[in-house]
Amino acid sequence: MTTYILAGSLKGRHLLEPPVGANTRPITGLAKKSLFDILGPALDGAAVADLYCGTGTMGLEAISRGAASCRFAERDRAVVERLKRNIRDMGVADRSTVWAGDVEVRLADWLRQENISRVQQVARPTEPKQENNFRVQQVARPTEQRQEAGSLDVVFVDPPYAEARAWDWRAVIQKIFQPLTDHLSPDGIVVLRTPENLAIPDPLGPLAHKRTKIYGQMKIVLLGRACPGRQP
Secondary structure: OOEEOOOOOOOOOEEOOOOOOOOOOOOOHHHHHHHHHHHHHHHOOOEEEEEOOOOOHHHHHHHHOOOOEEEEEEOOHHHHHHHHHHHHHHOOHHHEEEEEOOHHHHHHHHHHHOOOEEEEEEOOEOOOEEEOOEEEOOEOOOOEEEEEEOOEEEEEEOOOHHHHHOOOHHHHHHHHHHHHHHOEEEEEEEEEEEEOOOOOOOOEOOEEEEEEEEEOOEEEEEEEEOOOOOOO
16 A cells, blocks of 8 residues: 555655554544544644654654644654655655653653653634544634743654553553543644554543544554543
8 A cells, every 4th residue: 555645735645654564553534534633723833742653754754744743652663764754755854753662661760761842733723523423622723932941832642453452441541542632732632543442441541531543453442531520
């Protein structure tokens, strides 16, 4: 399957795919288009993290569509080398950080050590757009931008299917979803991709399901902060 950027400033650019035998699953073009159409304005000036990123398909698409920066996390060394080549070939090295290692083991430390920043659009908001119970904030033309430290706006969590099926949800909440929430902006979005038949707790620790999409044997769940007082 040929992988390329669907829209934005890098539209049509082809990406190196993972080497043969790598434990990755590039998302289909239809599912990727649908997901990014949903995310829409949430990507403008956003700080993004792409966990279990493979060669960077999701994070690079986000940068192409206006994200300010992306942190890419991948543990397979051969895949990381291709990821770095894609970042360099796309000309976005100054907006990218590569975290090489095991996400479950190292994520909390990566987040603590990094000064994550995002470009915040400062403008008078219009009425928010309702997308099947998931609110994507529409804003007027920005009058200024400023950096806000310590926030991620959009996070892709895309583990290998075999790993996701073996997850101990309590451990994964502690190692992945709680640290992410601690560094998530108030309206931040976590995008979780799993096998379609995998039961995902709701709420998932501090995060609640906002929208679910099924594409064949793939499930994509959009998560946001759970309402106060809601318990797993």
